Amino acid sequence: MKQVYFTGDNIISFLGFTSKENFEQLKSGNTGIRKINNPALYPEPFIASMVDRERVHHLLPGNSYTLLEKLLILSVEDALQNSGVDIRSDKTIIVVSSTKGNIDLLDDSMADRFEKERVYLWKTGDVIAGHFDNPNKAMVVSNACISGVMAINTAAMLLQNGDFENAVVVGGDIVSRFVLSGFMSFHSLSAGPCKPFDAYRDGLSLGEAAGTVVLSVHPPEQKERFVFAGGATANDANHISGPSRTGEGSYIAISKTLKEAGVSSSEIDHISAHGTATPYNDDMESIALSRHHLNSIPVNSLKGYWGHTLGAAGVIETVALLQEMKNSLLISTKGFSEAGTVEPLNVIAQTEKKVVKTCLKMASGFGGCNASLLIKKVRL
Amino acid sequence: MSSKGNHITIKENKIFRNGELFFETERERSLKDFLKTAWKALKVKYPKFYKMDEISKLGMLAAEVLLMDEPQKSLAEEEVGVVLSNAHATLVTDINHWNTVKEDDNFFPSPAVFVYTLPNIMIGEICIKHKLKGENAFFIAEEYNEALVRQHINLLMAQNKIKAAIGGWVDQSEKEYLAEMFWETKG
Incomplete structure (x- = not known):
């Protein structure tokens, strides 16, 4: 491949x-x-x-x-x-x-x-x-x-x-x-x-x-390169307009993404969540991440900057994730001040410097659909 | 590397299963009427069907006949995907929603209609009914290209993400409709 x-x-x-x-x-x-x-x-x-x-x-x-x-x-x-x-x-x-x-x-x-x-x-x-x-x-x-x-x-x-x-x-x-x-x-x-x-x-x-x-498939000239390491989708098979209470589809999508990438969840050092700010979505993501033991990994949602941009969201948030990886800078979750998801998360409240190499992007939507992808930074 | 199983065609108020006529009503009857009659004839207890929009019902009906002998039974929920396509997305439902919001003094949007203005809702309904949690995709194309849908399914199988999938085309315009659905298994 x-x-x-x-x-x-x-x-x-x-x-x-x-x-x-x-x-x-x-x-x-x-x-x-x-x-x-x-x-x-x-x-x-x-x-x-x-x-x-x-x-x-x-x-x-x-x-x-x-x-x-x-x-x-x-x-x-x-x-x-x-x-x-x-x-x-x-x-x-x-x-x-x-x-x-x-x-x-x-x-x-x-x-x-x-x-x-x-x-x-x-x-x-x-x-x-x-x-x-x-x-x-x-x-x-x-x-x-x-x-x-x-x-x-x-x-x-x-x-x-x-x-x-x-x-x-x-x-x-x-x-x-x-x-x-x-x-x-x-x-x-x-x-x-x-x-x-x-x-x-x-x-x-x-x-x-x-x-x-x-x-x-042609590597860029830069020594620092960003590789698509894996990606998957999955369905909750639960409800068309409400996310699963067990984070089922999101959990499966992440599992399959990690499997394709040959990466264990402990290697992930930053997560860009979907984070729409609806009570149910954010709770669901906290559950899916918790099931993967990713509660302590720095996670953000960028919806507080752009809003939910629907068909653009997964693309622009992946671009921002690439920028975070390039600049070793994790962006704060605009709008977040007090933790309040059903499972605890390490939500990035202040923009912070951090070198990250293996990053996960998540998305979920109506129809019970969930997707994720993994980006790896490699150096020649 | 993969093989095609059963296939279903629904058009002109007729359901064909593997090329043979399975069910029909008079062609003059409305799609709404046909869908309701066909679903009743299948004797499936699933009242949620009746709240769906027409195109979701069409996809549900095709999937119900396709999976009659439960080819998914021996597979884990996350091993079965659904990859569908069409040309008009959810045009008829879009127009229904639009007619409730286009005028300020005649403004009465309904969440029950709006939620169906996404083509993959049909996939969600099929996944709920048949407990399928594998890969999903909805593609929009001018014409049905079975090869494109099968290619996507085959790539997912080659990457070991799914072992079987429902593939096909479920389309509804203001004038006509067509469902083509097939079952594909790895190996």
């Missing part, structure tokens, strides 16, 4: 248009979550983190692409810089991750701006592949909030198997009336900015973002 390396990345969010810009904001403890008054999106003011849409349209002017498509294109363009990957090569596959894609096109006001099929996610894949002259059919993953991690796992598996040499994994979702009103009806949104793993957490904050990771 071939070794797969992370060779390029990008994050576009309220906090910036590159991975570096975003990481600088995380280091400074700045959040993109704020009160927004936009009656077109929701009748009343709401809490969310949104991209500077004017900047998006400035960087990629014209009416031929939707907002989401522009975000994905800009993200891929930036991630490709210095990645060493030729996106036009038939050896490169594009994998798109999104939960709702161009769902804003359901609105009648958009009907005359874009053709009807533009609302379908396979079309989003076509549009991105077409923009970059990639000759392969883009793969599109839509698996709720684990889409991003699943897309990375899927791409890595294709590269490990030798089907392609490079993969460009791009995830994105926008804050839309469709999604906002749905989560509002679920009463799963927090009153203020979300508080992952906190005793007084009261729900999630929604976010809008796009992110990209470039994977390749």
